[in-house]
Amino acid sequence: MSNENKVKNIDAPVHDWYRFVLSFPPHLVQEYIEKFGIEHGNIVLDPFCGTGTTNVECKKRGIVSIGIEANPITCFASSTKCNWEADTFLMYQEAEQIAYQAACLIDHCVELRYLTEEQNKLILKNSISEKPLSQALILRDAILAAHSRYEGYFLLALAKNIVYSYSNLKFGPEVGISRKKIYDVDVVPLWLHQILIMQKDIRQYSFQNDVSSFIINGDARSISSLPIRKKVDFIITSPPYPNEKDYSRTTRLESVLLGFINSKEQLRSVKKQFIRSNTKNVYKTDNDSQYVANISSITALSQSIEERRIALNKTSGFEKLYSSVVKLYFGGMAKHFQELKSVLAKNARLAYVVGDQASYFKIPIRTAELLAEVAENEGYEVEGIEPFRKRYATGTDTWLNENVLILKYVGE
Numbered sequence: 001m002s003n004e005n006k007v008k009n010i011d012a013p014v015h016d017w018y019r020f021v022l023s024f025p026p027h028l029v030q031e032y033i034e035k036f037g038i039e040h041g042n043i044v045l046d047p048f049c050g051t052g053t054t055n056v057e058c059k060k061r062g063i064v065s066i067g068i069e070a071n072p073i074t075c076f077a078s079s080t081k082c083n084w085e086a087d088t089f090l091m092y093q094e095a096e097q098i099a100y101q102a103a104c105l106i107d108h109c110v111e112l113r114y115l116t117e118e119q120n121k122l123i124l125k126n127s128i129s130e131k132p133l134s135q136a137l138i139l140r141d142a143i144l145a146a147h148s149r150y151e152g153y154f155l156l157a158l159a160k161n162i163v164y165s166y167s168n169l170k171f172g173p174e175v176g177i178s179r180k181k182i183y184d185v186d187v188v189p190l191w192l193h194q195i196l197i198m199q200k201d202i203r204q205y206s207f208q209n210d211v212s213s214f215i216i217n218g219d220a221r222s223i224s225s226l227p228i229r230k231k232v233d234f235i236i237t238s239p240p241y242p243n244e245k246d247y248s249r250t251t252r253l254e255s256v257l258l259g260f261i262n263s264k265e266q267l268r269s270v271k272k273q274f275i276r277s278n279t280k281n282v283y284k285t286d287n288d289s290q291y292v293a294n295i296s297s298i299t300a301l302s303q304s305i306e307e308r309r310i311a312l313n314k315t316s317g318f319e320k321l322y323s324s325v326v327k328l329y330f331g332g333m334a335k336h337f338q339e340l341k342s343v344l345a346k347n348a349r350l351a352y353v354v355g356d357q358a359s360y361f362k363i364p365i366r367t368a369e370l371l372a373e374v375a376e377n378e379g380y381e382v383e384g385i386e387p388f389r390k391r392y393a394t395g396t397d398t399w400l401n402e403n404v405l406i407l408k409y410v411g412e
């Protein structure tokens with residue numbers, strides 16, 4: 001059974017509104033809420049909140065939370081997932097009207113609708129076939145034209161269906177194009193079905209309406225400039241790891257179709273907000289390495305990667321960047337830990353879920369151990385590293401550990 005399915009069986013409501021595959025499992029958040037003894041009155045922050053698993057789990061338990069996310073589409077998703085205020089009867093009624101209008105337009109539309117040339121360049125070739133794309137665009141425009149107060153739910157339902165039901169995308173774990181293409185699909189009925197799921201979930205949890213979950217689109221390396229006014233008692237998060245995963249690529253299709261990214265420049269400015277965890281996201285002006293220049297284990301790791309590259313005679317531009325990414329990644333996390341102190345309450349406790357890596361010319365990167373050193377260097381106490389699970393890495397034919405790094409911030 002895939003991880004995604006396992007998660008679905010555990011606690012699907014609300015988490016299933018967007019994309020499970022991007023998130024860590026809700027049960028892990030539940031476990032740390034209990035272990036840390038988090039209760040009403042506490043504030044939890046997830047500085048890399050992605051699709052909002054931590055925030056949704058907190059809200060279900062009546063705990064106030066904040067999320068920071070650099071990718072606008074995932075930020076939008078987590079913020080919508082934490083909004084349970086809808087009058088579900090009206091919401092469904094409006095969705096039916098939109099569905100009716102979109103269906104009429106689709107039936108009478110002689111010409112297909114397309115993306116602009118610039119938008120087309122941003123998405124993976126063959127991400128979505130002509131007909132589903134055209135119908136999804138008609139539905140999107142019908143949603144926007146309705147100016148509904150439920151627009152967020154409607155667009156999120158569309159985003160999820162674009163990825164899982166209308167597109168040719170496959171995830172394993174990187175995004176690619178499936179050989180089996182979807183040429184025709186019931187775009188509108190499937191969307192309406194997704195609204196029904198949301199309606200049911202909101203009804204189940206509407207009693208937690210007034211529990212605040214504040215999601216901010218921003219960079220976790222610049223927390224002091226973000227509008228966080230209250231001190232945070234706990235962190236439960238899963239930051240990126242140095243694993244070549246490009247978060248903007250995994251979410252590209254729905255980002256472009258829903259208008260979150262419209263040009264190369266916009267894409268670049270989104271990517272610049274990310275922690276440097278892959279070689280496709282390194283820029284000339286990057287200087288986060290300076291924050292770990294005094295940590296010898298990180299310098300040594302970076303050096304051994306570069307030496308292995310030279311020994312293997314690997315000369316592509318990407319390969320030459322691997323050793324820098326390691327320093328930039330841990331440097332970025334160091335900057336994050338520095339900035340985080342400005343919002344932490346005394347004796348705050350923190351859980352960081354991270355995975356080891358072995359992809360850079362098979363040199364192991366013990367992420368949790370190195371991150372522990374980085375955090376200690378920034379004045380945090382390391383309480384321990386707890387095993388979470390193992391992942392099989394096909395590229396290197398090895399099992400890699402995912403761990404939870406537990407930290408404490410005593411205060412200054």
Ligand SMILES: C[S@@+](CC[C@H](N)C(=O)[O-])C[C@H]1O[C@@H](n2cnc3c(N)ncnc32)[C@H](O)[C@@H]1O
Binds near residue numbers: 024069273
């Ligand atoms: C491992 S995922 C988090 C998954 C999350 N736990 C969930 O439930 O979906 C890491 C997230 O960090 C985000 N990210 C990367 N760099 C960031 C930064 N500098 N500030 C804030 N978020 C960032 C990525 O866009 C991605 O969504």
